[in-house]
Amino acid sequence: MxxxxxxxxxxxxxxxxxxxxxxxxxxxxxxxxxxxxxxxxxxxxxxxxxxxxxxxxxxxxRPGIKRGNFTDQEEKIIIHLQTLLGNRWAAIASYLPQRTDNDIKNYWNTHLKKKLKKFQTGPEEHTRDGFSASQPMPRGQWERRLQTDIHMAKQALRDALSQEKQSYLSELKSSNDYCSNAIPAQSSSTYASSTENIARLLKGWMRNPQNPSQTNSAMTQNSLNRMSGTDSVSSEGTPSKANDKDQHIPCEAFDSLFGFESFDSSHSDTSTQSMSPEASLFQDESKPDSGDLLPLSLLEKWLFDEGANQGKDFLSDITLDDSTANLF
DNA sequence: AAGTATTACAACCGCACTCCC
DNA sequence: CGGGAGTGCGGTTGTAATACT
Structure with a gap:
């Protein structure tokens, strides 16, 4: 049965x-x-x-989800981790706390795969030491591999980190101002946490509750996204452009509706301490360490932690550049 | 401008794993 | 210890949006 x-x-x-x-x-x-x-x-x-x-x-x-374009930094991290872990999207996602495994998986399938193919005109996709991404190794095996390969991971990630750290940090900084300020014009990567998603969604929904094209069951997720952005109409009734879509979205909209503080990732730098209990609850439920840590430093922390587990000589191996070292 | 192809991504499906009784 | 329920995860599909001809 x-x-x-x-x-x-x-x-x-x-x-x-x-x-x-x-x-x-x-x-x-x-x-x-x-x-x-x-x-x-x-x-x-x-x-x-x-x-x-x-x-x-x-x-x-779920709160704390970063949506929109992947940064070069994230791309590199995904590529490195995919090389190491194979298609273990959940594992990869755990090192990019603001991204979902589904998101990463989609991004890999639609963007990175092709990108890599361009560079790898060779036969099978990668296979450093014989393991193909399409044939992931058993868990115990890849864990062991991961351990033995930590040195390589460290090297690869360190490269990515050192190259992109500055731009990434500035981007994060920008995103932290999200609620209180307009999103920076340069922000091609949209930071739309669930808070904003719902807030915008509600805004549009409540404004035009009778509009069948927006409220009936035929309404698609994509139209939702548009309502929250591209196709959204300002209170003055002026259609906003796609590029304006992330500007001036009041987090308070959602807060006031549900009566709790924004658990938006844009406030993550204040840490859960300042969160409402509900927000903390959500944060706790989210992916490990999600939201409250810079993904970048999380990754580096991982490297260090791994290194610590690997043995003392690991750290002595690391020669972080100044900007990286300053993070700690 | 219309038709077609491609891209992007939300959502579904089914297997695997863990936990609890 | 075995079985069932609940959940996690990865692969795949469906479809709206966009690009191209």
């Missing part, structure tokens, strides 16, 4: 989430916290399977 489906196939809605569903889900999680996904559809009245709810939360609604 096979395993029963995670939910009844009948009466379960599929496809893009509507703003109403998002709001239901977010408010439920706000109240009860994430987890026990099985109970979510029942308790919220959502006609979604528990899995779908979890996915929606972890991939889109």
């Amino acid at each position: 096979g395993r029963p489906p995670c939910c009844d196939k009948e009466g379960v809605k599929k496809g893009p989430w509507t703003p109403e569903e998002d709001i239901l889900l977010v408010s439920y999680i706000h109240e009860h916290g994430p987890g026990n996904w099985r109970a979510v559809p029942t308790n919220t009245g959502l006609l979604r399977c528990s899995k779908s709810c979890r996915l929606r939360w972890t991939n889109y609604l």
Whole structure:
């Protein structure tokens, strides 16, 4: 007898989430916290399977998610880690706390794969020592590999870190001003946390609740995104341009609606200490160490930690450049 | 301007793993 | 210890948006 489906196939809605569903889900999680996904559809009245709810939360609604373009820095890190870990997107994502594994996976499949192919005109995709990305090694094996390869990882990542640190830091700094200031014009990479997603979503939704094109179930996620940005209409009714999409988004919109402080990653530099309990809860639920640490320093910390585990000679191996060293 | 191809990404599916009874 | 439930993860698909002809 096979395993029963995670939910009844009948009466379960599929496809893009509507703003109403998002709001239901977010408010439920706000109240009860994430987890026990099985109970979510029942308790919220959502006609979604528990899995779908979890996915929606972890991939889109969860606080601290950075969306939009990947920076060169992130690209390099992903490439390095993919080389080391294979398609272990969750593992890779854990070193890019603001990105979801799904996001990274998509980005790899749509961008990086092609990019690498351009450079690797050779036969099989990479295979440093015979392991192909399409044939990931067993877990125990790759962990052992990872340990033995830590030196190489360190080297590769250090290269990426030292090259990109400055630009990355300035970018992070910019993103930290997100709520209080307009997003910098140079920001081709959009930082749209779930807070903004929902806030914008609500803004548009409440402004035009009768607009069937925006509120009915046919509304797609993409249209949601547009509502939150490209296609959004300012309070004066002037359509905003795509490039303006991240400007002046008040985090307070969401806060006031749900009654808790913004758990947006843009406030992450203030750390969970200053967060509301709810926000902390969300942060805790998020990926390990998510949000509160610079992804970059997280990575470096990882390197150091790994190094510490590897043995004392590891650290002596590291010759960080000045800018990197100053981080600590 | 219209049709077609390509790209991007949200969401789904199914297997694997962990935990609890 | 075994089995079931819940969850995590990676691969894949569907479709809207965009680019190209």
